[in-house]
Amino acid sequence: MTETTLLIEDSRVPRFLYGTAWKEDETQRLAELALEHGFRGIDTANQRRHYHEAGVGQGILTAINAGRVTREDLFLQTKFTFQRGQDHRLPYDPADPIEKQVEQSFASSLEHLGTSWIDSYLLHGPTHSTGLAAEDWEAWRAMETLHDRGQVRMLGISNVSLEQLRLLCADSRIRPTFVQNRCYAAQGWDRHVREFCQEEGLVYQGFSLLTANRKVLAGPDVARIAIRYGCTIPQLVFGFALQVGMIPLTGTTSAEHMRGDLQVFQFELATEDVASMESLAVQ
Secondary structure, eight states: OOOSEEEETTEEEESSEEEOTTOGGGHHHHHHHHHHTTOOEEEOOSOTTTOOHHHHHHHHHHHHHTTSOOGGGOEEEEEEOOGGGOOSOOSSOTTSOHHHHHHHHHHHHHHHHTOSOEEEEEEOOOSSSSSOOHHHHHHHHHHHHHHHTTSEEEEEEESOOHHHHHHHHHHOSSOOSEEEEEOOGGGTTTHHHHHHHHHHTOEEEEEOTTGGGHHHHTSHHHHHHHHHHTOOHHHHHHHHHHHTTEEEEEOOOOHHHHHHHHGGGGOOOOHHHHHHHHTTTOO
């Protein structure tokens, strides 16, 4: 059986995370359900436009009160989101400097999640598609300060290009531990960013592994590999992700699929099948 956790900076990090985006009023129930079925890593964001972070916190509190988990059992990851990624329900005063916005958003996240520390705090994407602007660095420096205080154990960034990641690693005082990107099979599952992460000792997290690749995953080659292992196509994709060093995210709303997703630690793909999945739909 494949190891279900990684030891990173003296912390045990689950190798499979439950993602809570786009759950709205179902967030509390689904977070609680994910914990009930074995997930110990939860990904969210203080971005009410796409997440309901307070609902995640209520789900966690219910699970803790029921005796299913303790806070120490859990890996909680949330994010700071710039105003351009938010709607009108901002977790900070937009008139304040970015440094203050980070502090306000983080304090709100602690309150939402009912905790005194965050295991992983991500910058929810740079302000522009290329380069790193002054605002990006101001946010990152504020995040480094939270790390210095011991309120955050690890830092990370999401929705980032290879160029931006190189810049961040070159000039940050505290480098990112995690890089979280949407993963397209047609782009080699974000191969260039993954390779950089491997070279630099960063941990890659992949999201939208299923939803971003529906057409490709409906093909006969994928079905043949899944049949060979007696697994579902989602299990095949998540198993592949684990074997190439990703931490995958799933956002399933099905208890059956939650159980099935965590069964991927029980099998390993042959080298040739990993290679087939790696090259799937690459132009």
